[in-house]
Amino acid sequence: MKRIRTGDQYLVKQINKSIVFETIKEKAPISRAQISKETSLNKATVSTMVSELLEDSFIYEIGEGQSSGGRKPILLYFNNHAGYSIGIDLGVNYLLGILTDLKGNIVEEMRVDLLETELSYVTDQLFTVIQTLIDKAPESPYGIIGIGIGVPGLVNQKTIITFAPNLKWKHIDLKEIVGEKFQLPVQIENEANAGALGERVYGSGIGIANQIYVSIGVGIGTGIIINNDLYKGSTGVSGEMGHFTIDMNGKKCSCGNRGCWELYASERALLEAAEQMNLKTDLSFLLNEAKMGNPKVLQLLTTLGENIGYGLINIINTFNPSVIIIGNRISMFQGWMTNPIEHVLKDRLSIYQGQEDQIEIRYSNLNHYSTALGATSFSIAHFFNKKI
Numbered sequence: 001m002k003r004i005r006t007g008d009q010y011l012v013k014q015i016n017k018s019i020v021f022e023t024i025k026e027k028a029p030i031s032r033a034q035i036s037k038e039t040s041l042n043k044a045t046v047s048t049m050v051s052e053l054l055e056d057s058f059i060y061e062i063g064e065g066q067s068s069g070g071r072k073p074i075l076l077y078f079n080n081h082a083g084y085s086i087g088i089d090l091g092v093n094y095l096l097g098i099l100t101d102l103k104g105n106i107v108e109e110m111r112v113d114l115l116e117t118e119l120s121y122v123t124d125q126l127f128t129v130i131q132t133l134i135d136k137a138p139e140s141p142y143g144i145i146g147i148g149i150g151v152p153g154l155v156n157q158k159t160i161i162t163f164a165p166n167l168k169w170k171h172i173d174l175k176e177i178v179g180e181k182f183q184l185p186v187q188i189e190n191e192a193n194a195g196a197l198g199e200r201v202y203g204s205g206i207g208i209a210n211q212i213y214v215s216i217g218v219g220i221g222t223g224i225i226i227n228n229d230l231y232k233g234s235t236g237v238s239g240e241m242g243h244f245t246i247d248m249n250g251k252k253c254s255c256g257n258r259g260c261w262e263l264y265a266s267e268r269a270l271l272e273a274a275e276q277m278n279l280k281t282d283l284s285f286l287l288n289e290a291k292m293g294n295p296k297v298l299q300l301l302t303t304l305g306e307n308i309g310y311g312l313i314n315i316i317n318t319f320n321p322s323v324i325i326i327g328n329r330i331s332m333f334q335g336w337m338t339n340p341i342e343h344v345l346k347d348r349l350s351i352y353q354g355q356e357d358q359i360e361i362r363y364s365n366l367n368h369y370s371t372a373l374g375a376t377s378f379s380i381a382h383f384f385n386k387k388i
């Protein structure tokens with residue numbers, strides 16, 4: 001018989017502990033006996049792992065559950081207040097910070113407008129937001145466990161922001177800057193990737209293995225979830241689908257290409273079209289006018305919806321996802337975009353015809369929190385990976 005080396009035993013123990021913990025997180029309240037049944041781990045192993053998790057303060061036990069006779073089982077719960085995490089959505093012209101418990105429930109939030117994009121200005125604002133949230137965190141065994149930041153730019157495997165065109169940043173090590181200041185673990189991720197994860201873990205994409213998150217703000221970013229995992233590409237910068245060519249002789253884009261999707265289907269595209277019609281270039285104004293039935297605005301939104309649809313055709317043909325989630329600020333117009341999008345897909349996408357129930361277009365239900373929640377979920381996952 002092959003002997004198990006000590007290192008392997010340690011690994012097996014870590015895996016078992018993690019399985020027990022995940023089961024409690026997902027199925028709580030749950031008894032030790034139920035965990036054993038769910039996981040096929042023997043009762044002694046479950047009991048040992050539960051004791052360690054109790055000691056770590058990651059779970060707690062209370063009360064007596066229902067039992068068919070005999071001793072009533074004690075039920076275990078995930079202690080989502082064992083620590084708190086900070087999630088930041090660093091936008092081009094705003095900064096949203098949230099303080100969450102370990103389940104992603106928002107406890108505090110703070111939003112500031114960014115009037116400049118210069119690094120030292122932005123980091124000053126960032127430090128203020130983070131410090132304010134830290135000061136507001138309730139007492140807990142682990143305190144602030146880390147900071148996750150979603151940024152509007154390319155983030156490579158070494159978590160360096162290689163390029164953030166709208167902020168005009170190149171090769172910025174924000175992880176180092178923030179980590180140095182607060183002496184906490186920091187995770188940096190592209191905003192659309194963070195948003196995709198936010199939807200996957202907490203939002204419209206819970207339980208969906210193959211989904212694409214389309215973040216439509218000033219530009220368009222996309223986050224790709226394949227088989228439940230974020231797909232990041234070989235150097236970490238996948239998902240630049242806003243720069244799909246939808247008009248090969250079209251307008252010139254700052255990325256160097258022509259006719260990119262985001263030039264026709266983003267918030268910026270909507271505002272430019274509004275300007276050409278002599279309408280006020282303001283999203284809340286356009287939303288109000290749409291509600292009042294202003295025909296010019298309704299026409300703009302129909303065109304926008306159709307243009308979004310043309311890009312979605314490329315995404316669906318490439319990935320065959322079961323769900324596409326449209327998020328970020330443009331989703332405020334969902335009531336006016338749904339029909340034009342559907343119309344384009346039905347008209348032009350053969351695999352969609354008769355399969356409408358298999359490719360679903362959804363909208364973010366996290367409002368404007370997708371990226372911040374995704375960022376906090378990176379931070380929480382990193383914490384548990386280290387601790388368990």
Ligand SMILES: [Zn+2]
Pocket residue numbers: 242243253254255256257258260
């Ligand atoms: Zn482009």
